[in-house]
Amino acid sequence: MEDLIKKADILVEALPYMRKFHDKTVVIKYGGSAMVNDEIKKSVLEDITLLKYVGVNPVIVHGGGPVINETLDRFGIESQFHQGLRITTKEIMEVVEMVLVGQVNKEIVSLANQFGSKSIGISGKDGNLIEAEDYELEDDVDLGYVGQVTEINPEVLDNLINSGFLPVVSPIGVGSEGESYNINADLVAGQLAAALDADKLILLTNVEGILEEESDKDSLISSLTIEEAEDMIETGQIAGGMIPKVNSCIDALDGGVRRTHILDGRISHSLLLEIFTDRGIGTMITK
Numbered sequence: 001m002e003d004l005i006k007k008a009d010i011l012v013e014a015l016p017y018m019r020k021f022h023d024k025t026v027v028i029k030y031g032g033s034a035m036v037n038d039e040i041k042k043s044v045l046e047d048i049t050l051l052k053y054v055g056v057n058p059v060i061v062h063g064g065g066p067v068i069n070e071t072l073d074r075f076g077i078e079s080q081f082h083q084g085l086r087i088t089t090k091e092i093m094e095v096v097e098m099v100l101v102g103q104v105n106k107e108i109v110s111l112a113n114q115f116g117s118k119s120i121g122i123s124g125k126d127g128n129l130i131e132a133e134d135y136e137l138e139d140d141v142d143l144g145y146v147g148q149v150t151e152i153n154p155e156v157l158d159n160l161i162n163s164g165f166l167p168v169v170s171p172i173g174v175g176s177e178g179e180s181y182n183i184n185a186d187l188v189a190g191q192l193a194a195a196l197d198a199d200k201l202i203l204l205t206n207v208e209g210i211l212e213e214e215s216d217k218d219s220l221i222s223s224l225t226i227e228e229a230e231d232m233i234e235t236g237q238i239a240g241g242m243i244p245k246v247n248s249c250i251d252a253l254d255g256g257v258r259r260t261h262i263l264d265g266r267i268s269h270s271l272l273l274e275i276f277t278d279r280g281i282g283t284m285i286t287k
């Protein structure tokens with residue numbers, strides 16, 4: 001009996017948070033590195049379905065870098081990155097779109113639907129959701145079909161959310177000639193969160209959060225300001241795939257999103273712990 005009462009207590013403890021986030025939009029970036037294990041995938045989508053059933057409006061933006069790498073490998077094409085972004089030739093763009101839209105997106109949608117989510121998958125091309133142009137770098141390295149967002153047209157997502165769907169977005173942008181752009185999923189998530197006037201942006205990944213030293217997993221930084229995070233990029237303490245995540249949080253905060261978090265998607269129920277308890281986990285980046 002005591003066990004049962006404890007379970008009910010836990011539900012009641014979550015009530016203030018359920019009230020706070022009722023009808024609020026939360027953009028969740030689900031990264032390729034945290035997607036490797038089937039059990040974790042199921043648990044993440046189960047948690048997101050729970051969020052939906054208690055009245056939160058989650059929107060998923062998915063990555064899939066490791067799956068793209070594997071597929072390119074099978075085709076004998078080498079993967080090359082510059083500042084955490086994949087150098088994308090026309091041929092690679094075709095593979096990226098095939099893997100993200102045709103494989104990763106549909107896998108997430110069907111898993112979420114198995115839990116009862118009423119999930120629907122779209123790419124940034126649908127409804128012109130994500131308009132993009134060539135990604136400009138200061139060092140003039142040509143990244144090919146890597147895009148930067150020029151405009152988000154959120155109508156399609158607003159309609160889906162209002163009709164009770166759980167949208168799952170592939171990070172593909174559309175150019176002015178109808179061409180496809182490969183956009184880093186973190187950056188899409190940040191800009192989408194701003195355009196949707198989301199309450200929270202959560203980036204799920206395969207590390208504990210931002211670490212003071214990348215090799216020391218006990219050096220988790222629980223809260224950082226934009227300025228502090230930018231300094232850590234300057235000094236090289238934040239590198240590789242963590243750079244677009246920090247930039248994503250900055251875009252979101254500049255666009256009016258109230259809270260941004262980088263969480264370990266491998267921890268069971270990390271999303272629920274972050275949203276429904278006071279014990280913040282991972283790293284929160286604030287203004």
Ligand SMILES: Nc1ncnc2c1ncn2[C@@H]1O[C@H](COP(=O)(O)OP(=O)(O)O)[C@@H](O)[C@H]1O
Binds near residue numbers: 032206237240
């Ligand atoms: N200071 C840091 N703290 C944590 N991770 C860092 C840091 N600097 C670089 N990284 C790297 O960033 C990676 C996360 O980015 P990435 O692999 O692109 O994730 P995802 O596929 O989830 O988008 C970590 O696995 C780690 O190797």
Ligand SMILES: CC(=O)N[C@@H](CCC(=O)OP(=O)(O)O)C(=O)O
Binds near residue numbers: 146184
């Ligand atoms: C331009 C760029 O780098 N695009 C990414 C898109 C997928 C992604 O962002 O996946 P993760 O979130 O799993 O890293 C790529 O081609 O890998």
